[in-house]
Amino acid sequence: MYPNEKYPSQTLREAVEAIGSLPGVGSRSALRLALHLLGQPAENIRHFASAIGRLADDVHWCRTCQMIADGDECAICADRSRDHRTICVVESVRDVMSIEATGQYRGVYHVLGGIISPIDGIGPSDIHIRELVERIDRMHAEDAAVTDLPGGDSESRGSIEIILALSGDVEGETTSLYIYRQIEGKDVKVSTLARGLGFGDDLEYADALTLGRSIVARQPFKP
Amino acid sequence: MYPNEKYPSQTLREAVEAIGSLPGVGSRSALRLALHLLGQPAENIRHFASAIGRLADDVHWCRTCQMIADGDECAICADRSRDHRTICVVESVRDVMSIEATGQYRGVYHVLGGIISPIDGIGPSDIHIRELVERIDRMHAEDAAVTDLPGGDSESRGSIEIILALSGDVEGETTSLYIYRQIEGKDVKVSTLARGLGFGDDLEYADALTLGRSIVARQPFKP
Numbered sequence: 394m395y396p397n398e399k400y401p402s403q404t405l406r407e408a409v410e411a412i413g414s415l416p417g418v419g420s421r422s423a424l425r426l427a428l429h430l431l432g433q434p435a436e437n438i439r440h441f442a443s444a445i446g447r448l449a450d451d452v453h454w455c456r457t458c459q460m461i462a463d464g465d466e467c468a469i470c471a472d473r474s475r476d477h478r479t480i481c482v483v484e485s486v487r488d489v490m491s492i493e494a495t496g497q498y499r500g501v502y503h504v505l506g507g508i509i510s511p512i513d514g515i516g517p518s519d520i521h522i523r524e525l526v527e528r529i530d531r532m533h534a535e536d537a538a539v540t541d542l543p544g545g546d547s548e549s550r551g552s553i554e555i556i557l558a559l560s561g562d563v564e565g566e567t568t569s570l571y572i573y574r575q576i577e578g579k580d581v582k583v584s585t586l587a588r589g590l591g592f593g594d595d596l597e598y599a600d601a602l603t604l605g606r607s608i609v610a611r612q613p614f615k616p
Numbered sequence: 617m618y619p620n621e622k623y624p625s626q627t628l629r630e631a632v633e634a635i636g637s638l639p640g641v642g643s644r645s646a647l648r649l650a651l652h653l654l655g656q657p658a659e660n661i662r663h664f665a666s667a668i669g670r671l672a673d674d675v676h677w678c679r680t681c682q683m684i685a686d687g688d689e690c691a692i693c694a695d696r697s698r699d700h701r702t703i704c705v706v707e708s709v710r711d712v713m714s715i716e717a718t719g720q721y722r723g724v725y726h727v728l729g730g731i732i733s734p735i736d737g738i739g740p741s742d743i744h745i746r747e748l749v750e751r752i753d754r755m756h757a758e759d760a761a762v763t764d765l766p767g768g769d770s771e772s773r774g775s776i777e778i779i780l781a782l783s784g785d786v787e788g789e790t791t792s793l794y795i796y797r798q799i800e801g802k803d804v805k806v807s808t809l810a811r812g813l814g815f816g817d818d819l820e821y822a823d824a825l826t827l828g829r830s831i832v833a834r835q836p837f838k839p
Contacts, residue, residue: 394780399717401691402684404674411667414650426638428669431684435672442669444634448654451627461625461654468624487626487651494622573704613767 405431418500457528459504459521461486469493469501478532481556482525482572484508484565488558500556503528508559509568517571526575529553534542554582561588637730671783680751682727682744684709692716692724699723701755704779705748705795706730707788711781723779727750731782732791749798752776756803777805784811 400406405427427534430438430537454460455467458480462468467491469475479500483489489502507520519615536550559565573583589607590599623629628650636646653661677683678690679701685691692698692712706712712725730743744758759773777801782788796806812830813822822830 399713401713402675402686404686405666408671411637411664414664417645418649422640424710424713426641428708429639430672431675431709439669439670441634441637442665442672444630445653445668446662446665447627448631448650449658449665451655452625461628463625463627479692485651486654487647490622490624490647491689533729 396463446456453583458502459524460489460502474499478551479554479556480525480528481558484559484560484568493557500554505559508564509571510564520568522572522575525555525572526579529576529579529581552582553580554584557583557585680821681725682729682747683712683725702777702779703751704781706781707783707791715781722836723777728782728791731787732794733787743791745795745798747793748778749802752778752799752802752804775805776803777807780806780808 400409408419408427408430409423412418412426414419415423418426430441433441453462453464454466455462455470457470458467460467460469470477476499480503481492481498481500482503482505483492484505484507486504487515489504492498492502503521503525505520505522505525507515509515509520532553539550555572557569557572559569571583576583588603589610590596592602596604617667618795623632631653632643632646635641635649636643638646643742648701653664656664676685676687678685678693678695683692684688693700699722702792703726704715704723705726705728706715707728707730709727712727715721715725726744726748728743728745728748730738732738732740732743755776762773778795780792780795782792792808795801799806812833813819813826819827
């Protein structure tokens, strides 16, 4: 047996512990991955470590929507062809990527960076709700400035829509409600994702809550 | 959609690609792990990257057995209480750790760092076979030096045993045979691992080859 708790090298032990700290990676997998890396040319290992390390220093956050970006503004906010008056509020970077992958959405986003969860000690001020409220206020102020110009007409810019696209669990519902209370009365349309059976879902395997709500919120049949 | 092949940031894309290059880690898992890291404090990310990066520069190899070590000599070769005349030849660092974990072996090791595999273009000179032969020659030379001293007696140091502990597949068998040919006639005892049904194995689920060999190589019953 080795002095370093069964590892033949302190360096290997630290690498295994680092990899094993990732969610869903057990200690055996961590050892396997560390030994795989160890078997690579030194240049590859350095490249790997550097790619990870840059996550600490080279990732920027969009000043408008809090999405990760390569600079001060993300590619979506920088895209003038998108509908900047429809803002989809999501919990995480991952959610933006999932919605973008559908190719169905042409608006912009607002990334909260978390969800209100008293159990985890995350309150409204820990996520980017204030930034959303300020963003809406700023849009209204800009609209008003345009209206004040000779011939200006804020109506022509269209209304603002906020889509609350949070998860359907207690934390998601709580966060949606909290945000709604913050922005109601601000002259914005607030919507949320359609919920029901997934396309292709079998009734037999649907959970009772989803199936029940799908019946209550039934929609006109479109042949 | 993003310009960087669906990634909102070049840095994120490179991190995901690096993680996804690990064996058994798919692109979805890689994204999940990269976003997990991204959600950590910068200090944690740097610590993680540094722990990996040190695999490139801070891992040493034992000059005697080619095991990874913290210095020029591994903890096992440095341990004078072990039997340095019994050398277990294994393919990899992982194998040493597996055998050490059994707590059943008190000899030392020789890590080949690979296995002869013509398909993968790995020949005898690509793995540490020459070092094993030289190691045996060196031990014999040391024995002779002791014998030459007044009152010296090489017999008292005991014979040298080489345990070929390689895998049971074609590459392992080929490598074992190759090593045997190199060291036969060098006054060493050569042995290999016992093979048969695992302890607790059910006959019903044993593969035919293992079961067949277990019958042919049957052992005296010890009540």
